[in-house]
Amino acid sequence: MKILVIGPSWVGDMMMSQSLYRTLKADHPSAQIDVMAPAWCRPLLERMPEVNEALAMPLGHGALALGERRRLGVSLRDRGYDRAYVLPNSFKSALVPFFARIPQRIGWRGEMRYGLLNDIRTLDKAAFPLMVQRYVALAYEAKRVQSWKDLAQPLLWPRLQVADHEIATACAAFNIPADRPLIGFCPGAEFGPAKRWPHTHYAALAEKLVAEGYQVVLFGSAKDHAVGEEIRAALGEQAQSHCLNLAGKTQLDQAVVLIAACRAVVSNDSGLMHVAAALDRPLVALYGPSSPDFTPPLSKQARVIRLITGYHKVRKGDAEQGYHQSLIDITPERAFAELDALLTAGEES
Numbered sequence: 001m002k003i004l005v006i007g008p009s010w011v012g013d014m015m016m017s018q019s020l021y022r023t024l025k026a027d028h029p030s031a032q033i034d035v036m037a038p039a040w041c042r043p044l045l046e047r048m049p050e051v052n053e054a055l056a057m058p059l060g061h062g063a064l065a066l067g068e069r070r071r072l073g074v075s076l077r078d079r080g081y082d083r084a085y086v087l088p089n090s091f092k093s094a095l096v097p098f099f100a101r102i103p104q105r106i107g108w109r110g111e112m113r114y115g116l117l118n119d120i121r122t123l124d125k126a127a128f129p130l131m132v133q134r135y136v137a138l139a140y141e142a143k144r145v146q147s148w149k150d151l152a153q154p155l156l157w158p159r160l161q162v163a164d165h166e167i168a169t170a171c172a173a174f175n176i177p178a179d180r181p182l183i184g185f186c187p188g189a190e191f192g193p194a195k196r197w198p199h200t201h202y203a204a205l206a207e208k209l210v211a212e213g214y215q216v217v218l219f220g221s222a223k224d225h226a227v228g229e230e231i232r233a234a235l236g237e238q239a240q241s242h243c244l245n246l247a248g249k250t251q252l253d254q255a256v257v258l259i260a261a262c263r264a265v266v267s268n269d270s271g272l273m274h275v276a277a278a279l280d281r282p283l284v285a286l287y288g289p290s291s292p293d294f295t296p297p298l299s300k301q302a303r304v305i306r307l308i309t310g311y312h313k314v315r316k317g318d319a320e321q322g323y324h325q326s327l328i329d330i331t332p333e334r335a336f337a338e339l340d341a342l343l344t345a346g347e348e349s
Contacts, residue, residue, distance in 0.1 A: 001028050001030070001031045001032070001082050001083065002031070002032045002034075002079065002080055002081045002082050002083075003024065003031055003032065003033045003034070003081065003082065003083045003084070003085065004034050004035075004036065004055075004076070004079075004081045004083070004084045004085075004097060004100070004102060005017070005020070005021070005033060005034070005035045005036065005084070005085045005086075005087065006036050006037075006057075006084065006085070006086045006087060006088065006093050006094070006096060006097065007035045007036060007037035007041060007045075007057075007087055008037070008087050008088055009037065009038055009041075009088070010190075010271060011044070011252075011270075011271025011272065011274065011275065012270070012271045012273070012274040012295060013087075013131070013295075014037065014041050014044055014045075015044065015158045015160075015271070015274040015275060015277070015278050015298075016131055016132045016135060016158060016274065016295065016298065017035075017087055017135050018048050018050070018158035018159070018160075018278070019132050019135055019136050019155055019156055019157060019158055019298070020085065020087075020135040020136055020138060020139055021033050021035070021048060021050035021051060022050055022156035022158075022159075023136050023139040023152075023155075023156055024050070024139050025050045026156065027139065032052045033050055033051055033052055034051070034052055034053045034054075034055055034079075034081075035051050035053075035054055035055065036055040036056075036057050036096065037054065037055075037056075037057055038056070038057050039056040039057075039058075040252060041054065042054045042056070043251070043252045043253035043256060044160070044252070044256070044275075046253075047160040047161050047162065047256065048158075048160065048161075049161060058072070059072075063092075064092050065092075066095070069092065069095040069096050069099060070095070070099045072096050072099070073095065073096040073097065073098065073099025073100040073101075074099055074100070076096070076100040076102075077100055077101055079100075081097075081100065081102045082102070082103060082104065083102065083103070083104045083105075083106065084097035084100070084102040084104070084105045084106065085106050085107065085138050085139075086105065086106070086107035086113075086117060087107070087135060087138075088110070089107075089108060089110030089111060090110060090111055091110070091111040091112070091113055091116070093110075094107060094110075094113045094116035094117055095116065097116075098115075098116045098117075104118065104119055105117045105118050105119060106119040106120075106121070106138055107119075107120065107121065107138065108120075108121050108122075108123045108134065108138075109121065109122050109123065119142065121137075121138070121142055124147070127146060127147035127148065128147065128148050129148070129293065129294065130148070130293075130294060130295070130296070131294055131295050132155060132157075132295075132298060133148040133151060133155070136151055136155055136156075137151060155298075157277075157278075157298040157299065158274070158277070158278035158298055159278055159280065160256060160260075160275070160278045160279050162256065162257050162260040162279065166257045166260075167257055167258075167260055167261045169257075170254055170257040170258050170261065171258070171261055173254075174244070174246060174249075174250075174254075174258070176215065176217065176244065176258075176261075177215060180213060180214055180215035180242065181213075181214055181215065181263040182214070182215050182216075182217050182258075182261055182262040182263055183209050183214045183215070183216050183217070183262060183263060183264055183265070183266065183339075184216075184217050184218075184219055184258070184259050184262035184264070184265040184266070184267075184276065184281070185202055185205075185206070185216060185217070185218045185219070185231070185265075185266050185267070186218075186219050186220060186265065186266070186267035186268060186270055186272040186273060186276070187199065187202050187218060187220065187224065187227050187228060187231060187247075187268065188220035188221060188223070188224030188227055188247065188268065188270060188272075189268040189269060189270045190270065190271070192314075192322060193321060193322035193323055194288060194289050194314040194322060194323070194324040194327075195268055195269050195270070195288055195289065195290055195324070195327075196227070196268050196323065196327065197268055197286045197288075197327050197330065197335075198321070198323050198327065198328055199227055199230040199231045199234060200234055201328075201330070201331070201332045201335070202231045202266075203231050203232075203234035203235050203239075204332035205266065205332040205335055205336055205339075206231065206235060206239055206243050207235060207236065207239045208332065208336050209336075209339075210235075210238065210239040210242045210243065211239075214242070214263070215242050215243075215244070216239075216242060216243040216244070217243075217244045217246055217258065217262065218231060218232075218243070218244065218245045218246060218247050219246055219247060219250070219255050219258070219259060219272055220247035220248065220272065221247065221248060222247070222248035223248070224247040224248065225245065225247040225248035225249075227247070228245035228246075228247040229245060231243070231245075232245055246258070255272065255275075256275055256279070259272065259275055259276050259279055259281060260279045260281070262276075262281055263281075263282070263343065263346075264281060264282035264283065264284070264339055264342055264343055264346075265281045265282070265283050265284070266283075266284045266286070266335060266339060267283065267284070267285055267286065268285075268286050269285065269286070269287050269288075269290045269292070269295075273285050273297055274295075274297060274298070276297070276299075277297035277298050277299035277301075277302055278298070278299075280299055280301060281299075281301065282301045282302075282339075282342035282343060282345075282346055283297055283299060283301060283302040283303070283342075284302075284303050284305065284335055284338045284339050284342070285297045285302055285303070285304045285305070286305055286306075286327060286330055286335065287304060287305065287306035287327075288306070288308070288312075288314075288324040288326045288327035289308075289311070289312035289313070289314040289324050289326065290311065290312075291306075291310065291311040292304045292306060293311075294311075301342065301346075303338045303341075303342060305330050305334060305335065305338060306326070307326050307329050307330060308326045312324075
């Protein structure tokens with residue numbers, strides 16, 4: 001069986017989609033699964049053993065580009081796909097499998113995609129409260145699953161593969177000293193500062209960790225580099241010498257490898273948080289207005305800290321520098337206590 005998946009366009013969503021690929025492979029071990037997604041997703045897809053090939057989606061996130069999608073679909077016809085799974089809910093995301101004439105095209109109804117999809121599912125959000133459940137449910141015949149309780153348990157959570165020699169090479173390339181165990185911080189977040197733990201809190205936690213003998217490494221995109229520098233600027237001289245800001249200095253694949261090298265990770269609700277979970281790193285996940293009720297970190301080694309309930313659509317908080325009060329109220333001491341418990345449990349296991 002040959003399968004094409006039209007994948008998501010965000011890091012966290014892409015990570016959670018691996019549960020679908022793992023489920024398909026468990027049911028159809030000989031299946032060949034190709035995933036079409038933005039080119040930047042390739043470093044993640046190449047670390048998913050279930051994925052045969054990562055196909056680049058050359059069109060931008062918001063572009064309809066009907067003619068280009070038709071040409072792309074036609075170019076796939078000779079690959080002989082038997083099924084397509086369309087994970088985004090947009091109309092345009094279903095066009096390529098339709099033009100590729102893939103016999104079975106599966107997905108949630110989304111933007112009224114009748115005709116484009118011929119195995120179209122109507123989503124009961126209460127029956128599948130987690131995004132990962134909604135992805136995995138597509139692997140089953142529609143009549144077999146009425147809710148998440150009908151899915152095989154436990155779900156096959158995302159798991160990325162990183163080899164030991166890759167870790168050694170990456171640490172050497174970025175001159176990361178080997179005399180201290182690494183703790184990774186992911187202080188950035190999409191959609192504004194309201195999802196960020198304050199940089200002063202990260203700095204206070206870094207001070208404590210450096211005093212305990214750890215090396216702190218900051219990860220993120222180029223737009224997160226300034227946040228990393230704010231954290232470093234709030235540190236004392238000794239702590240600064242053991243806090244390395246790699247935000248914006250690594251490619252995604254390098255960041256994945258270096259996160260795998262960390263003894264543990266502290267992160268806002270972000271794509272890199274889901275990467276850390278998929279690498280099965282001990283993880284303290286800090287949530288504010290966004291909710292872990294829909295997209296929690298999928299790892300038994302993750303601890304979520306959140307002081308409010310419900311979902312709050314907030315891009316910029318009312319506090320200084322746009323932080324959200326619920327994240328300000330998570331103290332560095334609380335984060336350290338959760339992190340220390342994870343590290344102690346790891347040493348005892």
